[in-house]
Amino acid sequence: MKEEGNLENRPSNTAFTQQRLPAWQPMLSAGVVIPGFLVIGLAFIGIGVGLLITSRSIQVLELDYTGTETNSPCNKCTTLPIQNNCVCKLNFTIDTLFKGPVFFYYSLTNYFQSQRKYGASLDYNQLSGDLTYFKSPASDCDPYRYANGKPIVPCGSLANSMFNDTFKLYQIVNGKENLVPFDGKGIAWWTDYNIKYRNPDYSPLENAFNDTEKPVFWSKPAYKLDTSDSSNNGFVNQDFLVWMRRAALPNFRKLYRRITEGDYKDGLPVGNYSLEISYNYPVKSFDGTKKATFSNVSWMGGQNEFLGIAYLAIGSMCVVMSVVMLIVYAKFRFPEDD
């Protein structure tokens, strides 16, 4: 038996062990919940109105050039036999000034860049310029890993299927076609351009690609993507980068060019335009569509009515709920007595 007064097993008296840590015990009280809902509701309505007005001020012009309809100018490029360098022209009119800067996108629908195997079919090491992987690309790249016994660089389905339609925009002034200058720089992420994708440290670049094969669908090897500008060539070609940033959803839009220069710095003026498309990219087999899209942006990005409407709807619901809760509170009121 232990003696009295010997307290060696006595637990220590701390707020933690005795579960007496000071604590704040909030409760969903009427004084917080009802005004809270009201304030949130009103704020949401305010933001919603702002968003909606902003979104409405953004101009978007979409031109479908898939060419499935027989009257479409691009229909000829979809009929067999597929000719190389099929060019078609789409004419359109702009009624009000399309405020600049204007962005020009191509959109694809029903295109599953989000497919797991498609998305995984690339080799990051190769794309960051590691020459070891030029010789033996990652197995993920199958079936675009080797061709003719040589490794494919850049390998994989994603790179292989790079979008290769090209566009030229003309404003038709007095029957004459004025080329609208396109800016193809700065359309990819800075991190992609500077960090993630690197060309091998080789000069000339071409030599790094010795004993490699270009992707099967490509008409020219990667080191010839932009021979005019070495900083836009190889893996750091901006169009390539844009393509390689794969879309999350089957309908997507990718930035092709910006219109920021010359006469069109402030936007596309009223007038007739002609978009010249060199139509190379097949989408008909999987019921895809291709669109050319002009858009300008605001602080909230491109046009999107959803956010504004959602904010308005939820704001109003909050206000209604606060009234309902007020009524419930007044009517039932927590009975104070036990």
Place this chain on the structure above:
Amino acid sequence: MGSVASYFRNLNKKEKKQEEERLLRANDRGFNLSFQYANNAIRTSKYNIFTFLPLNLFEQFRRLANAYFLFLLILQMIPQVSSLSWFTTAVPLVIVLSITAAKDASDDINRHKCDKQVNNREVEVLIDGELKKEKWREVQVGDIIKLENNEFVTADLLLLSSSEPLNLVYVETAELDGETNLKVKQALTVTGEMGDSIEALASFNGEVRCEPPNNCLDKFKGTLTVNGQAYSLDNDKVLLRGCTLRNTEWCFGLVMFGGPDTKLMQNSGKTVFKRTSIDHLMNILVLGIFGFLATMCAILSICNAIWEANEGSAFTVFLPREPGVNSSLSSFLTFWSYVIVLNTVVPISLYVSVEIIRLGNSFFIDWDRKMYYPKNDTPAQARTTTLNEELGQIKYIFSDKTGTLTQNIMTFNKCSINGKAYGELCDFSGQRIEITEKTPRVDFSWNQLADPKFIFHDHSLVETVREGNPEAQAFFRLLALCHTVMPEEKKEGELFYQAQSPDEGALVTAARNFGFVFRSRTPETITIMEMGRKVVYELVAVLDFNNVRKRMSVIVRGPEGKTTLYCKGADTIIYERLHPSCSNLMKVTTDHLNMYAGDGLRTLVLASKDLDESYMKEWRKRHNEASTAMEDREERLEELYEEIEKDMTLLGATAVEDKLQDGVPQTIEQLAKADIKIWVLTGDKQETAENIGYSCNMLREEMNEVFVVAANTAEGVREELRSARRKMCPDAAEEPSVTTARAGLFWLKKTQTVQDEKVDGEYAMLINGHSLAFALEEDLELELLRTACMCQTVICCRVTPLQKAQVVQLVKKYKQAVTLAIGDGANDVSMIKAAHIGVGISGQEGMQAVLSSDFSFAQFRYLQRLLLVHGRWSYLRMCKFLRYFFYKNFTFTFVHFWYAFFCGFSAQTVYDEWFITLYNTVYTSLPVLALSLFDQDVNDRWSFQYPQLYAPGQQNLYFSKKAFLNLTAFSCYSSLVLYFVPWAAIHDTVRDDGKDIADYQSFALFAQTCLLIVVSIQMCLDTYHWTAVNNLFIWGSLAVYFAVTFTMYSNGIFVIIPSAFPFVGTERNTLNLPNVWLTIVLTSLLCILPVVAYRFIVMQIRPTINDKVRHRARKEPPPTPAPRRPVRRVSTRRSGYAFAHSKGYGDLVTSQRFLMKRPVKGRVMLFSHITPAES
């Protein structure tokens, strides 16, 4: 490495065929070893160093969840299927396995320590003709060992000889069967003659042939062969392990069964793994979730087949198929890929988190100072750390009495002498003061022979006695003379009393302290010290107690030659035999008795009568004749007693308290308020049990009726149960309404539930062991259960350990309720093991109950804190944890399901792989742990103030199948919001710099940020109790998320391993957009506001007791416990007569055999109960 050895021995033993008979020879180790009997080492641990890893891993993978994750890991290794890197499963699995292994190891180390402590106890063993100290584990069958007073019996022994006359030993068997009175064991004369002669013992070569190891405590059969002569052995000659030697200087015993073969260990049975009801529910849910997972995967794989047929086959331009893969194979592979992606519905961290939470909450029990008992330095202990939340769901408590409710101490508490009451303290206003440990005690130092342990608080009584008040002196003289106690004075002035019943001991001790010291007795005389003066009384006759007489008298002749009859007995009996002149005094004394009864004290009335010498002579003659008569001896004696015990003078009344443990009535009241039913199961007599029932307020005078079931036939029991039931509930159906259902995994288990029946009024039931044996038979058990459950209080007395367990099993079987058993002795072990939760009272000498219990503490009153505070919190926390945990994982996972429709059902994950790996283990684990370790709805004081707060746990309100379905639906809603709001916000738009926004990596980051913020806010909503830790963990986890994300998406880390961190730059390009943040706000509010509104409205319309108390707790300071004032109650019910315990060695003392063999040795042994005829 004794345990290793014993482990392998155990293995061997299993192979060995069943032992049929045990043969052993004293002092012959070689002979005994040839039988490979187990030695005295015990082993309760599971592993040793070598077996730990394989056994533990094997056990862990036997768990469904772990096996499932192993399976997943293997799946992820298959490249065709793997939709996630292997590390997403391997890392958590390894963590989980190692945490569990560490816990198992630490548990087992504790068991090793415990075993070691017991195995290393020392005892004197006779080896090679010498007594040597040996460790218990070294003791072998056939050894002769020496035990000393107050030592634990080492193994099951055959008693050989003892220090006491007639080779008697006294043992306390409380550890084994819970009976606290001393038992007598007697050695055979042939062995007893050896005494403590070492030579004789060392050359003893008796051979024992006896039954094989078994668990019958009260039977033993065997023979001892000494020198060719066989002697039969029975239970009286056997000392069992677990007993304690008492009042016996030493004894020698022959080890017959050691360690695992002892009856104690055979009785303790296998440790059963207890699982909580939440565990069972969780298993069912997990199984359901597996089904759900399979369904989701099946849907998605069918969709995949359709997609492959319609879209995928067309899309082969850009994504050619692997050779041989068609849409049906692809769909098959997709099924498994989705099993991997969606596996987070059964998160690996679930089980480990549950274990951690329980462990944490167990520590809070261990650490609780309010459950620490300073007197014997015993803290509360959660011995099983996996049952905490069930403490919040208890519906039935089965309690032992002795040592649990009571301290097993009888104290002389109050008395009434000549119409004046003593023993109570009042303050100035006449209010009763509660007597506590701080109340000043009466100083008995003037009395050299006083018992220092005797405590009395009323000074006036001592003064009265010392003043020489004749009534008071007569009162104590009576107490010193009229009893059958035996004194023992080993040293001058150091008196010990050996009383048959603790009450009698208490009365004689009281007299001793008040100056009337009973010192010694011979068959003819009683010597007492009256206020320091030695007086020898001649003992003329003892008019013994029996159950009909309910009184006992002695007739003594004082030194002056005056003959007096002293009588004590039940009030009703004595009152009938008083002289009419006492009528006034009777009235006053009756008032006092009523008061004492109201306090639950055991009362006795004392009376005396002076006898006329001539009458006495004549009476003695007749008495002599009667006691030698051949016919009607009993009746004739009875008549004589009746004749002389009349016209007595009332002296007063005594009140003895069967001391309850502190706070027992209050605790029982609190637990009753929490709607917990308490059944008392005791081995004690009916009177004692009933009395305790009254004193701890379980039985009340104002109850409509207290049924006593004490029939001796099955029919009788049935009738008594039925009539009780009809009285309580006349319109109840004859047949009980039994709901049959299926439960358990795969709905294999059939359950039967007897519905509760409403009863008007309060009833109680007392049932004795005899009747219980019948009532527990299959055809009567439902009857018993129904009747018992209608009663407020059920007390079962005279029950065996097995019956205790059966009662618990009965309630478990038919009530589907959570049961708790609390006890202190080895006789409670079976019940402690049978109940869902077993609680042991620790800090006393016995440890059996504690060793097999799940929780232990020193005082019964801590039970209310264990249940109402710790249990309730644990339950609340566990349920909150589970609800939140499933919510967050379902929400997380369902988003993948929705995304499948946008990625061609290709098992593309929505989130970054790193996020998937870290989501459960890092980003969301700590806040929910903090919630489930620290959350309190209201603090402990409010919990005590409103015991009703306990009810939701009993009704399984916080986590049930229904709650689970609700949360699944809500997760479904949240995941819809979490997927489609970001989708709608970006699918047709662009960034503010014109670049596209809807790329996979941005969307992944976007979705995972939304998710994490939503689940964090949901956590905030669920947290009732915001401590600094909660704040730190919630905000810290969010901060860690952003920090980790920024790090992993940074340039530096990408350059190191490009293929592992392809998300470089995503956060910089996404989280700087205003519309992303606007969408995050929108998503969060859309997920959270409905919950807030719903909870608010429900709280207004239908507030739970919990809401109400929380509301009050916000406004008012916590209640302080009201100072306890004893309530004055008056009762006309009288407690059991103090002599009710007359078993024990009384039988032996009065036996003829005993009287013939007078002690040979010098010690004075004195005997009462000698009829005058023989003297």
